[in-house]
Amino acid sequence: MARLCVNNIAFDADLIVFDKDGTLIDFDHYWGQRIRRCGQRLLQQVDGNEALGRALFASLGYEPDTGRTDGDGPLATATMAKIYTIATVVLYQHGIGWTQAEEHVQTAFIACAGATPTSELLRELGPVSELFQEIVRAGARVAIITSDDHHTAAETLSLINALDWVSAIVGGDDDLAMKPAPDAFLHVCDRLDTPPHRAIMVGDTIADLSMAQRAGAGASVGVLSGVCSAAELAPYADFIIPSIEAIQVVGREKKTN
Ligand SMILES: [Mg+2]
Numbered sequence: 001m002a003r004l005c006v007n008n009i010a011f012d013a014d015l016i017v018f019d020k021d022g023t024l025i026d027f028d029h030y031w032g033q034r035i036r037r038c039g040q041r042l043l044q045q046v047d048g049n050e051a052l053g054r055a056l057f058a059s060l061g062y063e064p065d066t067g068r069t070d071g072d073g074p075l076a077t078a079t080m081a082k083i084y085t086i087a088t089v090v091l092y093q094h095g096i097g098w099t100q101a102e103e104h105v106q107t108a109f110i111a112c113a114g115a116t117p118t119s120e121l122l123r124e125l126g127p128v129s130e131l132f133q134e135i136v137r138a139g140a141r142v143a144i145i146t147s148d149d150h151h152t153a154a155e156t157l158s159l160i161n162a163l164d165w166v167s168a169i170v171g172g173d174d175d176l177a178m179k180p181a182p183d184a185f186l187h188v189c190d191r192l193d194t195p196p197h198r199a200i201m202v203g204d205t206i207a208d209l210s211m212a213q214r215a216g217a218g219a220s221v222g223v224l225s226g227v228c229s230a231a232e233l234a235p236y237a238d239f240i241i242p243s244i245e246a247i248q249v250v251g252r253e254k255k256t257n
Pocket of ligand 1: 203
């Protein structure tokens, strides 16, 4: 059990579940660069015009001119499989047959968007590894639930030296109903033998916090380091904090070994 302190309120938890993008990793730095690069690659592949480019980014919930991502849009919350389907639909709507559209997305978009992340794309939103260590040393566990693919999440955590402290990962390709459905949260609780009311969710989107509420989580903590505003998160959050840096682990058990 770990004793955490958020906004000067202390509470105990056995499991802290984190979202990845916008919570641990700078969303815009990672996905902004990645979606622009992969979108351009797809446009080149199909010899697409400006209108197709605009439709593609708009359908994904991303504005390339401003770099703004819609906090309740596909890029912010959907699984990679759904994002690939959206890209295919956009090509189809612009006159490319479905079979060919799927092939183009496979070769130009998936190969790019699903590639192993590189360190220059990863900007941490706080001392992730240190926070995870403190939580584990205080006697609780850490899990990750992300819409990104499982292997990408594991590779990202490894690159920021945080993977060793994580007890469970659920990715968007893990065959569970994803956020805001409660399934992934309940799955992690079940796997780590923790009642949902002893688990806390930390995330940057409505989908993260809504999932936790539906699962009966002990608390849902919204962070403003991602794609949603305080006003958007407020109806779903027990606490709203600027970033994971505002989470303090105040109760630590002495390490025994
Ligand atoms: Mg997120």
